[in-house]
Structure formats: C-alpha cells, structure tokens
Amino acid sequence: MDIVIAAKNLTLAYGDKNIVKNVSLAVGPRTVTALIGPSGCGKSTLLRTFNRMNDFVPSFRLVSGEINYRDLNVYSEKVDPVYIRRRVGMVFQKPNPFPSSIAKNITWGPSINGFTGDYDQLVESSLRRAALWDEVKDKLNSSGLALSGGQQQRLCIARAIAMDPDVILMDEPCSALDPASTARIEDLMTDLRDRYTILIVTHNMQQAARVSENTAFMFQGEMVEYSNTKQIFNAPKQRLTEDYIMGRFG
C-alpha cells in the first residue's frame, strides 16, 4: 500500500507526562481514517502532530519516533512546518471562520501562499466541493460569521480545500453541530475521499462507522487496534476495543 502520512513509534509528551506512547499508524491515499477513543487518550494530540500544530503548545515535546508525510520527515529540522501545513490542511472542532467575507475566507490562504490562478473560480469550486455554494452564492461578500454553525464549518472545510491540500485533518469537526449539520458534513466527507486523504478524530462511534474505511482505537496513549472499520466494529481482535465499542466504558 502507498503511504501518504504515517507515525512511527511515536511518543509525545506535555511537559513530563507522556500523552501518546509508542504509536505507529500508516495511512494510504484517498481514504478516510477515524481515530477513536475515550477523552484524554491522545488522539487529538496525535492528529495535531501530522501538521505540527502542536508547535504552538509550549509544553509539547516529541519524545521519540517520527512522523512522515510522503518522503518528508515532518519533525526534521530541514522541513519547514509552514510547507507541511500548506499540504496538510486542518478543520477544527469549533468552526473558526475569519471575521471577514465568505469569499475572503476562501482566498486568504491561497493568496498568502502565492496562488496565481483565478480567484473567482477558486471560490466557486471550493464552495461547491464543500456543498455550500448554493446557500451562499448570492452573499459572497457578507461576513462568514453571519452563517449558521453548520454552514461555518462547511466554510472552514471549503477554506481548507481551497489550498488544494493532500491531507485534511479533522478534529471532531461535528462536535459543536446539530444532527442535521452533522449529517451534511458526513456526506461531504464521503464525497471528499475521492480526492483527499482524510483523518478524523471523533467521539461519535456511529460517525466513525459511517464515514471511515479504517479505524484506529486508542486508549491511555496507546494504539490498541488499527484496522478496517468493518472489522473493528464487527469483530474486534482486542477485548478493550470491543468493550469501548459496546459502550461498556468511555
């Protein structure tokens, strides 16, 4: 299997406390991979190493192991984290559009990264791919903050797509949304997998089962089981995985 992004024997810490312990995970192209596990199991911390967003947490430390994106060692000194973030996009837990127009939300990232194409076209294609175009095409110049929560989150996805990323990381993208908006975003993820490699952290096991091809279950910083989603949900190999999926703890 072709590998797009991978963690190899990764141990991560905040201060002296190890949050992720000797975790390995390899993700192939154009797949949706779900990271599940109880709160505090380290899944978000792991996700944020793939685009080095942990750099902004002062106590964060990479203890050992490495992250590879394509043929780059993400944490090597030779690699510019800005380049990684430009290729590996991110959608956050709480929708965080910029306090500017819908169009500007889309165009800002490309403009600072030297985009030379047609901006109007970029706005339209990004919003279409994020299934938001029909709702906002007549108000591209109004504020992104005037949209509903679900629309704001799709705007954030459109903003990530506009960068033409290779990988999109989603950190519990639906946890602040109502069920209808959640369903729309789940549909969207299924569409997006044709083109992007998606990693999604979720608390919602039904969501993981619905949208992902592969699922990784983490517990207390360790990778308990990583395999095909069907297998994880129907015939988990580990007792712990089964207990979590059956809702016996978590």
Add this chain to the structure above:
Amino acid sequence: MSTTPENISGTTIHEAELETSFKDNLARRRVEAAIFKAVILLATFFAMAILATLVWRISAQGWAWLNWNFMTSFPSRVAARAGILSALVGSATIILLTVVFAVMLGVGAAIYLEELSPKNKLSQFIELNISNLSGVPSLVYGMLGLAVFVRLLGFGRSIMAAACTLAMMILPIIIISSREALRTVPPSIRLAALALGATKWQTTWHHVIPAASPGILTGIILAVSRAMGEAAPLIMVGGVTYIAFLPNSLFDSFTTLPIQIFNWAGRPQEEFQAIAAAAIIVLVALVLVTNGVAILIRARLENRNRW
C-alpha cells in the same frame, strides 16, 4: 411568594416541597441588586458632577476672553493682547510626533512580547518592569528626557526632546493596553491562519492586528489624552513660556498649552487667571476633538470584525 408551578409531565410539584430544598431568598437578592445599582449610579453621578463643576467654572471665567485674536496672537505681558498661537502650534507638533514615536515603539513592542517572544523568565522580567514604568511619576520622565534627549543626544531644549520625552512617558500605557487587546483575539483565529500555511508574521499582520486594533486604539486615546495635558516633564526638558515665533525646525525651542496655562495661572493679576481659563477651554476642546475622532475610527473598526 411564587405561585405553584403548573402540572409538569403528570406530577404536581408542591410549593412546600420546593421551599424545603431551595432557599431562594428572592426578596433579599432583589434588595441587594437595588443597593448595588444605587451605589454605582451614585459613583457615576459624582464623577460627572465634578467634571461639570470644573467645566462650568472654567467656562464662566474664561469664555469672555475666547476670541480669534486669542488664538492667533503670541503671548504678551499685557493680558489683553496675549494669545496662545505658539502654545497651540507647540502642543500640536509635539503631540503629533509623540503619537508617531510612541505608537511605532509601543505597538511594536506589544506585538513582539505577545505574539513572538518566547515565554520565559526574561520576558516575565520585562513585563514586570513595563508595569512598574507605567507607575513612575511624569516628573521622573522629565528628568530622563533632560539627561538623555536634551544633553546626551544633544537635541537641546527642543520640540524633538519634548516629543521623545512624552513618548517615553506614554510608552508603558500603550504597551500594556495593546497587549491586553492582542490577548482578547481568540486563539482559534491564529490557529486557523497558521493551519493554512501562513507564517507567524502573516497571521499576526493579516488577522491578529486588525482584530485587536479597536482595543489598541483605545489605549492610544487614553495615552495621548494624558500626554496632551502634561506640563511637568516638559518644564523639566526646558519648555519656555514666552515664545513669540513659530518653530522652523524640530530643534527649535517650544512651549505648549499646559505650560502656558501653568505660567498664566501662577500670576497674581486677575486677567491672567482669566486667559488661563480661556486656554484651558481650548485644551479641553482639543482633547475632546482628538478623542472623538479616534472613537469614530474605532467604531468603524469594530464594525468590521465582530464575532
């Protein structure tokens, strides 16, 4: 007392039952709220009353002397012929320069400390010192200005030295308020920009500073208002009270409205007291207009980014 709640999903909740588990003290809480409201209204009233008295007294004393001649004449030993032209021009020039220096240095330092500097012992030490500097009396800044700008850098007793001194004086206020403003920008905006492959600088310049600008402007307004009214440090750096020419360069000697007012108010003759009052009216008007313009700009900036 409250009435019995309506039947909720088939069971009636009895008033007696509720009262045993909740001591809501509603009557007392309402009284507390009323007292609190009265106290803060009284505080506001006192502040307004003192200001009104001041403005009224000064107006009564100086209004009659306020005319076009007063604005366009140089000071004179004869009160009737004295004017504030040189003080007005001096104040305007010095404040303008002060704002330029203090905003460039102050906002720059705040951005560095808040957005870029590593959070370590050194930055904590700097932070503590800036807080302390904002409490230093203005006269001390005057002495600093005299030693550094007038003598050491050889600016002489000039407009330049005065502006640098005032800029030093308001620098801590601008740094502290700008940092506060930067801190109110939601971290999620920074992360959103960084995750799109923006550099720290692009994030700060395009998103953080615009979002913080209303707050930064508030700090600048307060600081500049203070600088406009200062006389003491400028007397230290050599502001003179009799200047019968307009400055040709930034290294000419200067006077300002507060210095002129201070001088006139100290004279025994009643006419000078009156023209001091007239000059105060001009100074107050100047501060109000400056603040008004800044507040209008701020309102426009606030409209632009709301979350």
